Amino acid sequence: MAEETWESDAPDVSARIAAEALIVDVEGYEGPLDLLLTLARTQKVDLRRISVLGLAEQYLAFVETARVLRMELAADYLVMAAWLAFLKSRLLLPPDLSEDGPSGDELAAHLAFQLERLEAMREAAARLMARDQKGRDVFVRGVPEDVTRIRRVRYTATLLDLMQAYARVRTRDDFRPYAFDRSDVFTMEEALERMRGLIGFAGEWAALETFLPDGWHADPRRRRSATASTFAAVLELAKEGRVELRQADTFAPIQLRRKEP
Amino acid sequence: MTERDPTLFAAPPLAEQERMVEAILFATAEPVTVAELEARMPHGSDPSEALAMLRKRYEGRGVRVVKVGDAWGFRTAPDLGFLLQKETVETRKLSRAAIETLAIIAYHQPATRAEIEEIRGVSVSRGTVDQLLEQGWIRFGRRKMTPGRPVTYVVTQEFLDQFGLESARDLPGLKELRAAGLLDNRPPPGGEGLPGGGEVDEEDADGLGQSEMFEE
Amino acid sequence: MTERDPTLFAAPPLAEQERMVEAILFATAEPVTVAELEARMPHGSDPSEALAMLRKRYEGRGVRVVKVGDAWGFRTAPDLGFLLQKETVETRKLSRAAIETLAIIAYHQPATRAEIEEIRGVSVSRGTVDQLLEQGWIRFGRRKMTPGRPVTYVVTQEFLDQFGLESARDLPGLKELRAAGLLDNRPPPGGEGLPGGGEVDEEDADGLGQSEMFEE
Numbered sequence A: 001m002a003e004e005t006w007e008s009d010a011p012d013v014s015a016r017i018a019a020e021a022l023i024v025d026v027e028g029y030e031g032p033l034d035l036l037l038t039l040a041r042t043q044k045v046d047l048r049r050i051s052v053l054g055l056a057e058q059y060l061a062f063v064e065t066a067r068v069l070r071m072e073l074a075a076d077y078l079v080m081a082a083w084l085a086f087l088k089s090r091l092l093l094p095p096d097l098s099e100d101g102p103s104g105d106e107l108a109a110h111l112a113f114q115l116e117r118l119e120a121m122r123e124a125a126a127r128l129m130a131r132d133q134k135g136r137d138v139f140v141r142g143v144p145e146d147v148t149r150i151r152r153v154r155y156t157a158t159l160l161d162l163m164q165a166y167a168r169v170r171t172r173d174d175f176r177p178y179a180f181d182r183s184d185v186f187t188m189e190e191a192l193e194r195m196r197g198l199i200g201f202a203g204e205w206a207a208l209e210t211f212l213p214d215g216w217h218a219d220p221r222r223r224r225s226a227t228a229s230t231f232a233a234v235l236e237l238a239k240e241g242r243v244e245l246r247q248a249d250t251f252a253p254i255q256l257r258r259k260e261p
Numbered sequence B, C: 001m002t003e004r005d006p007t008l009f010a011a012p013p014l015a016e017q018e019r020m021v022e023a024i025l026f027a028t029a030e031p032v033t034v035a036e037l038e039a040r041m042p043h044g045s046d047p048s049e050a051l052a053m054l055r056k057r058y059e060g061r062g063v064r065v066v067k068v069g070d071a072w073g074f075r076t077a078p079d080l081g082f083l084l085q086k087e088t089v090e091t092r093k094l095s096r097a098a099i100e101t102l103a104i105i106a107y108h109q110p111a112t113r114a115e116i117e118e119i120r121g122v123s124v125s126r127g128t129v130d131q132l133l134e135q136g137w138i139r140f141g142r143r144k145m146t147p148g149r150p151v152t153y154v155v156t157q158e159f160l161d162q163f164g165l166e167s168a169r170d171l172p173g174l175k176e177l178r179a180a181g182l183l184d185n186r187p188p189p190g191g192e193g194l195p196g197g198g199e200v201d202e203e204d205a206d207g208l209g210q211s212e213m214f215e216e
Helices: A002-009 A013-024 A032-042 A052-068 A075-092 A104-130 A159-170 A188-201 A220-239 B014-027 B034-040 B047-057 B078-087 B096-108 B113-120 B126-134 B157-162 B174-179 B209-214 C014-027 C034-040 C047-057 C078-084 C096-108 C113-120 C126-135 C157-163 C174-179 C208-213
Strands: A149-156 A243-247 A254-258 B063-068 B071-076 B138-140 B152-155 C063-068 C071-076 C086-093 C138-140 C152-155
Touching (some): A032 A052, A032 A075, A032 A104, A075 A104, A104 B096, A104 B113, A159 C096, A159 C113, A220 A243, A220 A254, B014 B034, B014 B047, B014 C071, B014 C078, B034 B071, B063 B157, B063 C014, B078 C014, B096 B113, B126 B138, C014 C034, C014 C071, C034 C047, C096 C126, C096 C152, C126 C138
Parallel strands (some): A149 C086
Antiparallel strands (some): A243 A254, C063 C071
């Protein structure tokens, strides 16, 4: 089918020769769009009036020639060929309204736009490079004098910052921050205060554990902290002569009761 | 902060300010912004005014005061370039791909890689972008607010300096290209890109394109 | 070398030659001799004459044409050299260690390093003191007449200016700070015995709201 295309659609001998000349230079193209643009130029018309159908045929002929000449074309050139074959069929066949997607004309218009845009960018690039360039046409000072940069840092602080800093430093000893999470710490002071309230009710021997506050039994850390502080508080109370302590054996439960005055 | 009291130290006369701007611009190879000039000059100076005077003074001279983006510098007059060719340090020859990519970024900025690929019809090699970045002619712009948030490229002040442009607005033929709709980011019909072109998703295609950068 | 026939190509007008010398001197890295100028300029030029004109033109300007050995170049006018010293000022917040050290010096001056460390409860890094010295807020006071004769630090006039004080004695005392709500007036832990309530968050301590909460 491609062969037929070549036979029947080749516009004329000169185009054929041109196509062969293009082939030799295949390495020189910046991709299929670049090749298309080059082919389009051979139509010698304004890109806006280009025959996209003709262009598609030129391209397909190019690819076919390359095949005949056993030249390897990169995959994207072949993908373009397939797409152009599809476009060609869309352009030639009457529009199928049941089919989704853009019409052949829309696709062709977009291709023409892309070619025109690429050409415009090429021209813009050429104009840009032709400008007077620094270091080629226009020169900067040959001996830039040493511009010493003195980097100075200005720190900001207000009087309020200063005073608060001082206040912070001077009062730090009053409440030295604890390095651990206090929510799991039951302090000796807390235990002591609690035990002072409870001791009056402890007429009978009772295990130390029973005096732990609610919510401090389950979690091991909390239990440990509460036990330690309660024990310390009880020792303090024993020293004051307000409780009696006993322990049946090493590691046996500690029991306590109110010491009658 | 209080060391310079404007009532105590009046700004120097304008002629003196002009000398100062002259000295600063002469000394630096990099263009200097008005803000930088102001920071260096005595308090109360008006570098803009001094610059205008200086620019006029050097009109037609062997060196000129040129504007580069929002900065200023001295450059030799282009017609005298032939005398100075000896100074040229051969800049690495840019590939065709690099030149085209540069032009596309300049005219379409901020431009994503996908947009560049769509226009050129081939993928942009990493080396091309790296070369332009290294040259200091492009830099990363803001990411596009489209799916994937792709990075964008914009041209730099160094680019403007290189090509003698006051701003990206002065790119040759920009108006004509825009009027012809060639800077429009026209999505492929049906969202179906050309093979070989970058895969531009439709969301990407409704980018603001070139107009964005011209907002002050 | 014979391609320029003096009979065919007349030397450019002197004004033009002056422009050329201007551009060459501007763009050349090294000072340029008259012989070098002559070699670069069109045949028949008179660089000496052009140079003399140029030199005159730049008299009193921000840059001058000066002779360096037997060569010529542009140099900044000596009275404007100060402009080329660029000072960039960067504003930064003083670190917590620095402000505390500064506060201690202000309240206790003259203060030795050991005294500062005793009050802060942590050692004072050299960098902190250097920073304050560099900033011009503290200076060395008299050495203390104690064993080792340690150096002391005092605050400077600049410090007083910065903080709007007449003298360091004007700094409010602890009582006034407390009365002003500037002091974190929380009771020490154990006083109230609220589990979890006595922790002092260091950052919180600056908060006025926090201390007000605990005001009796």
